[in-house]
Amino acid sequence: MRFVGFLLRRIVGIAFVMIGVSVITFAISHVVPADPAVAALGDHATDAQIAAFRAEYHLDRPLPEQYATYVVGILHGDLGKSIRTRRAVADDLADSFPATLELSFAALLISLLVGIPAGIWSAIYRGRLPDVIVRIAALAGGSLPVFWLGLIVIGLFYYQLGWLPGGGRLDTFMSPPPTRTGLYVVDSVIALDLDALRSSLIHLVLPALTLGYFSTAVIARMTRSSMLEVLGQDYMRTARAKGLAERLIVLRHGLRNALIPTVTVIGLTFGSLLSGAVLTETIFSWPGLGRYATASAISLDFPAVLGVTLLAAIVYPVANLAVDVAYYWLDPRIQRD
Amino acid sequence: MKSLRHASIAFAVALLLVGACGAPTTPGASGSVSPSAGGAASTLVIDQDVSDLISLDPAVVYEFSGVLLAHNVYDTLVRFEGTDLSTIKPGLATSWDTKDAGATLDMTFKLKTGQKFASGNTVTADDVVYSFQRAIKLNKSPAFLFTDIAGLKADSIKASDANTVVISLPKTASPAAFLTILTFTLGGVVDSKEVKTKETGGDSGSAYLLDHSSGSGPYAVDHWTKNTEVLLKTNPNYAGTKPPLSGILVKHVPESTNQQFALEKGDADVARNLSPQQVAALQGKAGVSTTTAASLLLVYVGMNVMKKPLDNVNVREALRTAVDYDGIIRDLLKGNAKKVQGIVPQGLAGANETAPFQADVAKAQALMKQANVDKVTLDFLIPTGQAPGGVAFSDLGAKLQADWAKIGVTVNIKQQPTADLLTTYRAQQGQLVMIYWGPDYPDPDANVGPFTDYKSKSIAYRNGWDDPTWAEAGRKAALITDPGTRAAAYKEITNYVLHNGPYVILYQPTELFGLRSNVKGFNWSSIGWVDFASVTK
Numbered sequence: 001m002r003f004v005g006f007l008l009r010r011i012v013g014i015a016f017v018m019i020g021v022s023v024i025t026f027a028i029s030h031v032v033p034a035d036p037a038v039a040a041l042g043d044h045a046t047d048a049q050i051a052a053f054r055a056e057y058h059l060d061r062p063l064p065e066q067y068a069t070y071v072v073g074i075l076h077g078d079l080g081k082s083i084r085t086r087r088a089v090a091d092d093l094a095d096s097f098p099a100t101l102e103l104s105f106a107a108l109l110i111s112l113l114v115g116i117p118a119g120i121w122s123a124i125y126r127g128r129l130p131d132v133i134v135r136i137a138a139l140a141g142g143s144l145p146v147f148w149l150g151l152i153v154i155g156l157f158y159y160q161l162g163w164l165p166g167g168g169r170l171d172t173f174m175s176p177p178p179t180r181t182g183l184y185v186v187d188s189v190i191a192l193d194l195d196a197l198r199s200s201l202i203h204l205v206l207p208a209l210t211l212g213y214f215s216t217a218v219i220a221r222m223t224r225s226s227m228l229e230v231l232g233q234d235y236m237r238t239a240r241a242k243g244l245a246e247r248l249i250v251l252r253h254g255l256r257n258a259l260i261p262t263v264t265v266i267g268l269t270f271g272s273l274l275s276g277a278v279l280t281e282t283i284f285s286w287p288g289l290g291r292y293a294t295a296s297a298i299s300l301d302f303p304a305v306l307g308v309t310l311l312a313a314i315v316y317p318v319a320n321l322a323v324d325v326a327y328y329w330l331d332p333r334i335q336r337d
Numbered sequence: 338m339k340s341l342r343h344a345s346i347a348f349a350v351a352l353l354l355v356g357a358c359g360a361p362t363t364p365g366a367s368g369s370v371s372p373s374a375g376g377a378a379s380t381l382v383i384d385q386d387v388s389d390l391i392s393l394d395p396a397v398v399y400e401f402s403g404v405l406l407a408h409n410v411y412d413t414l415v416r417f418e419g420t421d422l423s424t425i426k427p428g429l430a431t432s433w434d435t436k437d438a439g440a441t442l443d444m445t446f447k448l449k450t451g452q453k454f455a456s457g458n459t460v461t462a463d464d465v466v467y468s469f470q471r472a473i474k475l476n477k478s479p480a481f482l483f484t485d486i487a488g489l490k491a492d493s494i495k496a497s498d499a500n501t502v503v504i505s506l507p508k509t510a511s512p513a514a515f516l517t518i519l520t521f522t523l524g525g526v527v528d529s530k531e532v533k534t535k536e537t538g539g540d541s542g543s544a545y546l547l548d549h550s551s552g553s554g555p556y557a558v559d560h561w562t563k564n565t566e567v568l569l570k571t572n573p574n575y576a577g578t579k580p581p582l583s584g585i586l587v588k589h590v591p592e593s594t595n596q597q598f599a600l601e602k603g604d605a606d607v608a609r610n611l612s613p614q615q616v617a618a619l620q621g622k623a624g625v626s627t628t629t630a631a632s633l634l635l636v637y638v639g640m641n642v643m644k645k646p647l648d649n650v651n652v653r654e655a656l657r658t659a660v661d662y663d664g665i666i667r668d669l670l671k672g673n674a675k676k677v678q679g680i681v682p683q684g685l686a687g688a689n690e691t692a693p694f695q696a697d698v699a700k701a702q703a704l705m706k707q708a709n710v711d712k713v714t715l716d717f718l719i720p721t722g723q724a725p726g727g728v729a730f731s732d733l734g735a736k737l738q739a740d741w742a743k744i745g746v747t748v749n750i751k752q753q754p755t756a757d758l759l760t761t762y763r764a765q766q767g768q769l770v771m772i773y774w775g776p777d778y779p780d781p782d783a784n785v786g787p788f789t790d791y792k793s794k795s796i797a798y799r800n801g802w803d804d805p806t807w808a809e810a811g812r813k814a815a816l817i818t819d820p821g822t823r824a825a826a827y828k829e830i831t832n833y834v835l836h837n838g839p840y841v842i843l844y845q846p847t848e849l850f851g852l853r854s855n856v857k858g859f860n861w862s863s864i865g866w867v868d869f870a871s872v873t874k
Contacts, residue, residue, distance in 0.1 A: 032757075034754065034756040034757035034759075034760045035756070035760045036756075038756055038759045038760045038763060039755075039756030039759075041478065042478075042759070043759055043772070043774065044481075044777060044795070045478075046481060046485065046794065047794060049478075049481065052476075084391065085391050085563075086391050086392065086397075086547075087547075092563075095563050095564065096563075096564060151594055154594070154595065154598060155598070158598060158602070159598040159601070159602065162602070166595055166598050166599060166602075166604070167590060167592075167595050167599075168565070168588070168590075169565070172377075172382060172586070172588070172604065173377060173380075173586070176562070282591050282592055283592050283594075283595070284595075285588070285589060285590045285591060285592070285595060287562075287563070287564030287565045287589070291388075291564065291591070292564070295388050298754060298756075299756065300756050
């Protein structure tokens with residue numbers, strides 16, 4: 001019951017966050033010095049065309065009225081029409097968000113599968129070779145520019161070795177599986193389309209590695225430091241004194257406790273994976289939200305920018321909520337509080 | 338509770354393991370063309386940044402990618418063939434003539450019989466009337482070519498019988514310019530019978546034509562996966578010669594390095610957005626060739642004559658004279674541009690070959706002295722990103738800054754996104770502004786009008802340059818029908834603007850393409866398209 005109350009409070013909080021985000025984004029996108037009409041219609045447009053455009057997007061109305069129109073639209077499930085693509089923003093988001101979600105999940109998976117074991121390993125062998133290797137790799141992961149890394153892995157694994165595709169979500173000429181979730185891996189499993197499954201998985205490898213390297217490094221370093229802290233605790237000594245196997249001590253007694261701060265980082269990381277996908281998506285021709293957001297921002301497509309921001313405003317708190325729920329589950333002390 | 342937690346951990350670990358096992362363990366498939374998909378051998382794969390693509394509807398498209406595709410899907414009444422932009426050839430119309438009808442100039446077009454849309458319907462005069470009236474009614478980006486340049490209204494277009502279309506132009510419009518407008522995608526003829534069945538909520542079928550096609554051209558739209566690719570397949574009912582290639586796949590690949598890699602690996606047949614450096618790197622590589630094509634763009638600096646001392650013609654001439662054009666083309670653009678200094682690009686009738694300026698510091702200093710201007714500081718607005726021809730705008734800006742410093746002109750470079758820059762420029766608020774211009778239709782009037790006519794509220798207006806005599810000369814030249822007389826008139830106007838106008842025309846860029854060696858017939862027209870029907874591989 002306490003858990004339900006906790007959940008409800010968080011959900012109400014998310015609603016407030018969204019109202020705040022929408023006001024701020026709306027204000028920012030409407031006070032930029034450039035005219036969205038000029039951005040959309042370009043160098044050759046006549047004054048009459050620009051006036052018609054401003055009327056169409058209510059840009060000729062006072063700002064509070066524009067905001068009210070926008071909010072009424074949202075409450076009716078209408079995010080407005082994109083200036084750049086001339087489509088409903090909701091349709092654009094529905095097209096591009098699943099691609100980013102799939103890529104971010106894959107990157108997160110890699111971060112967890114590699115980052116946590118690397119962190120544990122590094123902590124156990126503190127100061128020795130494995131630790132040095134992990135720390136160097138983590139340092140590199142935290143400092144290599146994504147753009148550079150992406151081009152390097154494409155150059156190596158696609159151009160030189162030919163092992164993996166150099167971009168896109170599927171092989172050329174392959175039709176996507178019927179859309180259920182927009183996640184090609186999931187959709188191809190649902191459709192039992194093994195070719196599409198294979199193709200979508202191999203197309204995920206390089207972008208997910210590139211995108212996930214930074215978060216792998218963060219998670220590895222976090223796991224290492226919290227593991228080191230835990231390894232020095234009294235209960236660990238007690239466990240050893242009881243004569244338990246080292247493996248069991250580390251994994252059952254140590255890791256569980258060391259994971260708590262790591263989980264916080266994972267939540268934040270997932271948010272940054274979604275937003276950090278911009279460059280990765282460009283390098284790997286990945287038709288996702290990051291590229292949509294960039295293109296929209298460049299062309300002052302404020303309905304699209306608002307749509308992306310609202311979506312992000314949902315994703316971040318939801319990721320944080322997931323972290324809180326994980327806490328609740330990992331740390332019995334929170335349940336007692 | 339505890340056992341539940343353990344079960345959850347076990348489940349999570351299991352999921353991760355499944356993920357790991359399911360993860361790619363099958364190398365070898367390198368995203369290459371899969372033969373099982375069919376048609377790979379006869380499909381041209383073009384890697385291109387198509388982030389500008391918003392519609393494939395001929396009444397709407399006005400962006401590079403959309404125009405390239407729609408041109409190959411929709412036939413027009415008249416057309417240019419290949420790269421030639423001087424001779425109008427028959428399209429859907431076999432013949433046309435212009436008659437003075439008193440208040441208007443009436444142009445009559447006779448349609449070729451037996452032309453068919455992809456649907457199988459016959460092309461009739463009604464389709465032409467519907468298509469043009471539809472473009473005027475929708476009033477999207479390119480519609481001004483019909484309504485403003487040609488002065489058309491919906492009732493200016495009539496079908497006098499099933500195969501004859503009569504279009505009445507006001508006498509202020511140029512028939513020569515109108516014919517070139519008709520070659521553009523805006524003049525694309527849609528299948529009115531089919532499109533009418535797709536209309537929803539009075540949209541004239543624009544929701545349908547956004548990503549479907551209904552034309553009589555050699556190709557038809559198979560699908561457009563947003564942000565990913567567009568596939569054209571041959572129109573089974575095309576009346577002309579069947580195209581050698583059965584499909585054209587335009588893939589959205591924004592990063593030029595990927596385009597280069599894919600081209601070298603044979604995964605792409607054409608790479609559209611290569612830089613001069615990448616094209617240089619491709620030279621001599623097996624299986625790959627490169628080609629260049631003219632563009633109609635002019636990269637220029639506008640000088641706002643409303644800002645002192647740019648109101649002084651000698652200062653403007655000094656700024657033009659001081660620039661090292663050859664150095665820009667040779668060093669910054671690696672030769673991928675032509676030295677053009679007039680306001681009409683090479684390739685159009687009326688282009689003026691005269692290029693008198695080249696880094697003459699002494700002469701520029703003398704001109705400054707003559708203007709009685711010693712030291713001057715000006716704001717110099719430049720766009721962010723790459724300039725046409727493949728050089729960063731910032732590099733061009735820095736080069737000009739150095740050239741002008743030699744004659745005592747200090748410029749403060751302010752780099753802005755194009756939309757911000759245009760907002761300032763359009764409001765006549767710039768001082769020196771670097772930007773580029775491409776004609777809306779392949780006729781000298783499309784440049785001479787904007788560059789000379791203050792009243793057209795285009796480029797001359799933005800630079801505060803109001804010279805009614807020469808604006809009138811430009812309007813008159815547009816209406817001349819004899820090509821020789823017209824060329825002479827344009828020569829006089831462009832010569833005047835060369836030394837008196839508010840422009841430093843920097844260069845006319847060249848377009849670069851990477852091709853697989855087996856790709857033939859890829860003849861890029863400087864309007865911004867290629868006839869896919871003439872390409873083989």
